[in-house]
Amino acid sequence: MIDTVFFLLVFFMMASLAMTVHGGIPVNLPKAAKAEAARAPVAISIARDGVVYLEREPIEPAQLTARLQARGRTEPDLAVVIEADTEVLHGRVVDVMDAVRLAGVGKLAIAVSPRETQR
Numbered sequence: 001m002i003d004t005v006f007f008l009l010v011f012f013m014m015a016s017l018a019m020t021v022h023g024g025i026p027v028n029l030p031k032a033a034k035a036e037a038a039r040a041p042v043a044i045s046i047a048r049d050g051v052v053y054l055e056r057e058p059i060e061p062a063q064l065t066a067r068l069q070a071r072g073r074t075e076p077d078l079a080v081v082i083e084a085d086t087e088v089l090h091g092r093v094v095d096v097m098d099a100v101r102l103a104g105v106g107k108l109a110i111a112v113s114p115r116e117t118q119r
Helices: 002-018 061-074 090-102
Strands: 042-046 052-054 079-084 107-110
Touching: 042 061, 042 090, 052 061, 061 090, 079 090, 090 107
Parallel strands: 042 079, 079 107
Antiparallel strands: 042 052
């Protein structure tokens, strides 16, 4: 009986993990000692080649500010998560951060993957 209950628990846990929505493109995230799962309505991804994506749509950083300002009018508590590949130049990430700040977004986070602890 306990095996059946355990199996059902694992099944529903795995099913709920499969229902999560990821708004960005696949990138190789850098590692950090402490990483928290961020839930943001807007995902900005920066691919290895420096191309910027606003929720999977390629966009220039110059256009990013206007798009985020328009979205901020409808969502006053707008939050943004930047998912930059490990190999992206620092200047490109700063350009995107500037565009987000110029749009008036108060909540900005950078996505990372947790580091594997060595024992």
